[in-house]
Amino acid sequence: MRFYDPYRLLSPETHHWLEKEVVRAFGASEIGLRFVSRGGPGVIPATLYPELPDRWDVAPEAIGVAIGVHGGPRSIFLSLGAAERALGLPLAPRGGAPAKAKPPRRRLHGSQTRRLGVALGRVLSHELVHTIAPDCPHTTHGLMAERLSRRMLTAPGIGFDALATRHLRLAAAGMAAREAGGGP
Numbered sequence: 001m002r003f004y005d006p007y008r009l010l011s012p013e014t015h016h017w018l019e020k021e022v023v024r025a026f027g028a029s030e031i032g033l034r035f036v037s038r039g040g041p042g043v044i045p046a047t048l049y050p051e052l053p054d055r056w057d058v059a060p061e062a063i064g065v066a067i068g069v070h071g072g073p074r075s076i077f078l079s080l081g082a083a084e085r086a087l088g089l090p091l092a093p094r095g096g097a098p099a100k101a102k103p104p105r106r107r108l109h110g111s112q113t114r115r116l117g118v119a120l121g122r123v124l125s126h127e128l129v130h131t132i133a134p135d136c137p138h139t140t141h142g143l144m145a146e147r148l149s150r151r152m153l154t155a156p157g158i159g160f161d162a163l164a165t166r167h168l169r170l171a172a173a174g175m176a177a178r179e180a181g182g183g184p
Ligand SMILES: [Zn+2]
Pocket: 126, 130, 138, 145, 146
């Protein structure tokens, strides 16, 4: 996967925590997930916006959205503003700033940097499961819950539950079979 931050919203530390959290979430699965520095075939792009565009029909509290999960180009979008509001970080501009406006880089304390990176990493992990295992439903527990509470976004040791893990195993087996068969 390739993470894009075109508005340069994240500090290097927050970006570090984000990647680390995604790698941790998928570490126990058989999905060989890694971050790459350029796009290409099979690379899923994830792009961070200040806010998701108003014209998209998503809930205002939605932090992430995955598109193309049932066909078409696959892509993930994340909202920094929604993540900050979910965490109670008193820094996001209220009332939906235009998606194209570049907000000033905000200064976060060390622990806030980590919380924000972990939360964005968890939402990205959730959307990645929608993308690579589209049959996986929302689950009662774990990172595939329909709505991730503040605790779920930041508490230590939150991962995928047994059902999501089973779907990831199936998806990994499917990918391996496609690679072995040279198919699409
Ligand atoms: Zn979901």
